[in-house]
Amino acid sequence: MPRLTPPFRADQVGSFLRTAAIKEARARHEAGELDAAELRRIEDHEIAELIRQQENAGLQLATDGEFRRSWWHFDFIGLLEGVEIVEIDHGIQFQGVQTKPRSPAVVGKIGFPPNHPFLDHFAFLAAHTSVTPKMTIPSPTVLHWRAEASGIDPAFYADRDAILDDLAATYRAAVQAFYDAGCRYLQFDDTTWAYLCSQAEIEKAAARGVDVDGLAEKYVKLINDSIRDKPADMVITTHVCRGNFKSTWISSGGYEPVAEPLLAGCNYDGYFLEYDTERAGGFEPLRFLPKGDKIVVLGLITSKSGDLEDPADVKKRISEASEFVALDQLALSPQCGFASTEEGNVLTEEQQWAKMREIVELADEVWG
Numbered sequence: 001m002p003r004l005t006p007p008f009r010a011d012q013v014g015s016f017l018r019t020a021a022i023k024e025a026r027a028r029h030e031a032g033e034l035d036a037a038e039l040r041r042i043e044d045h046e047i048a049e050l051i052r053q054q055e056n057a058g059l060q061l062a063t064d065g066e067f068r069r070s071w072w073h074f075d076f077i078g079l080l081e082g083v084e085i086v087e088i089d090h091g092i093q094f095q096g097v098q099t100k101p102r103s104p105a106v107v108g109k110i111g112f113p114p115n116h117p118f119l120d121h122f123a124f125l126a127a128h129t130s131v132t133p134k135m136t137i138p139s140p141t142v143l144h145w146r147a148e149a150s151g152i153d154p155a156f157y158a159d160r161d162a163i164l165d166d167l168a169a170t171y172r173a174a175v176q177a178f179y180d181a182g183c184r185y186l187q188f189d190d191t192t193w194a195y196l197c198s199q200a201e202i203e204k205a206a207a208r209g210v211d212v213d214g215l216a217e218k219y220v221k222l223i224n225d226s227i228r229d230k231p232a233d234m235v236i237t238t239h240v241c242r243g244n245f246k247s248t249w250i251s252s253g254g255y256e257p258v259a260e261p262l263l264a265g266c267n268y269d270g271y272f273l274e275y276d277t278e279r280a281g282g283f284e285p286l287r288f289l290p291k292g293d294k295i296v297v298l299g300l301i302t303s304k305s306g307d308l309e310d311p312a313d314v315k316k317r318i319s320e321a322s323e324f325v326a327l328d329q330l331a332l333s334p335q336c337g338f339a340s341t342e343e344g345n346v347l348t349e350e351q352q353w354a355k356m357r358e359i360v361e362l363a364d365e366v367w368g
Helices: 020-030 036-056 117-127 140-146 160-180 199-207 215-227 259-265 284-288 311-321 349-367
Strands: 081-087 102-111 135-138 185-190 235-240 270-274 295-301 330-334
Touching: 020 036, 036 117, 102 140, 102 160, 117 135, 117 160, 135 140, 140 160, 140 185, 140 215, 160 215, 215 259, 259 284, 295 311, 295 349, 311 330, 311 349, 330 349
Parallel strands: 135 185, 185 235, 235 270, 270 295, 295 330
Antiparallel strands: 081 102
């Protein structure tokens, strides 16, 4: 039961720990000691090496590790037409720590620029790998959820919901642009579905002015409108993230509140779901996955610590999940990326690669 098309039996979410050379180069660039061209040269070198490491680990796909990004989401969102990343009075609250105080502001009509830098990022990846190049971008729902009400210019949009049609059109243009660049494996990274599983996060969102009534249905429509023109030979998956910053997290709660709209309602080809702790609940919500070609990639290997999982425990949990979803519709990955922001999680590069090798070995044992 190996898979020749993505998502693969042994897959990955996207980001990897930034190397020492990347961290030093970005710090020197920010300090004005390194120009953009030299920064790009160092990034190119480190990404090419990262690609080789992924191939050597036995993966059927490769990403650029998000090495050119500071954030998993804001770098992409902030380069859309009509959007800027601005400083606010607070960061995103994780367990015991906050991120830098940044937020997207909608300052004009939202659109996808034909020269968006992420297209070049993908082109470099595709040119330097012999396996399937995978591109990751934030879901359109992230901008809707994260934009402060005060950060939306009323000259262009009356409120947060007024951006939805233009946001979907923007993502349709992005999907086509990546396809034209040769991308056949695209992933929408998304925190909003996990937030909708957490009463605490729903209350925080409501306090920020997000109308949470009917939000799941609204997001199904936004996502489906965004990918409705996807070419037949392009795979689009999503990763449902519960927060990933310096090995900390944000949301808790099983997938039951969103499982039906997410798994049955959204027209994704696959779902990367975090299942590394009890905070994700049981596998029962997977019963909403329709029989057929959709794949759930079980995030049973934590990216938040360097300890290797017991292979027997992982195989047992895959077996438990298969009580609700056919084994042929399952795959395995880390629960999240290893560095959703440039700071990275608290583990070593050696531990990171040991986990990726374990995923490949386990997938081979389970699916052959």
